[in-house]
Amino acid sequence: xxxxxxxxxxxxxxxxxxxxxxxxxxxxxxxxxxxxxxxxxxxxxxxxxxxxxxxxxxxxxxxxxxxxxxxxxxxxxxxxxxxxxxxxxxxxxxxxxxxxxxxxxxxxxxxxxxxxxxxxxxxxxxxxxxxxxxxxxxxxxxxxxxxxx
Numbered sequence: 001x002x003x004x005x006x007x008x009x010x011x012x013x014x015x016x017x018x019x020x021x022x023x024x025x026x027x028x029x030x031x032x033x034x035x036x037x038x039x040x041x042x043x044x045x046x047x048x049x050x051x052x053x054x055x056x057x058x059x060x061x062x063x064x065x066x067x068x069x070x071x072x073x074x075x076x077x078x079x080x081x082x083x084x085x086x087x088x089x090x091x092x093x094x095x096x097x098x099x100x101x102x103x104x105x106x107x108x109x110x111x112x113x114x115x116x117x118x119x120x121x122x123x124x125x126x127x128x129x130x131x132x133x134x135x136x137x138x139x140x141x142x143x144x145x146x147x148x149x
Contacts, residue, residue, distance in 0.1 A: 012030050033079070
């Protein structure tokens with residue numbers, strides 16, 4: 001699994017003009033599922049996200065997690081995280097999971113994140129979504145369950 005994690009405020013996701021999820025402060029998580037991913041991948045990546053220390057402590061150091069700050073998470077499915085544009089100009093998505101398998105692991109990840117005690121909102125799987133947010137810092141972290149980056 002892959003995730004792009006951003007420290008944000010005023011974050012929302014809409015489908016057809018209707019807000020599907022919103023948080024005030026916390027993490028925007030774009031989550032992609034690979035074709036070889038398992039529940040083990042979801043568990044390790046979700047644990048990393050919940051405990052990622054990218055919020056500032058009273059001394060100004062990035063030393064706190066979203067759980068420590070009482071923030072929330074907005075999770076948006078994004079198969080394009082598996083886009084491979086190394087050859088040609090049109091990305092290949094052969095490493096992305098098929099929609100059926102991806103939905104199962106995406107829903108599993110949402111349940112794991114919600115079970116962590118952090119408030120979780122989400123977009124709509126396989127929908128054309130509009131995401132609005134303010135990236136604070138900016139802080140953007142790339143995560144991969146296979147530790148490719």
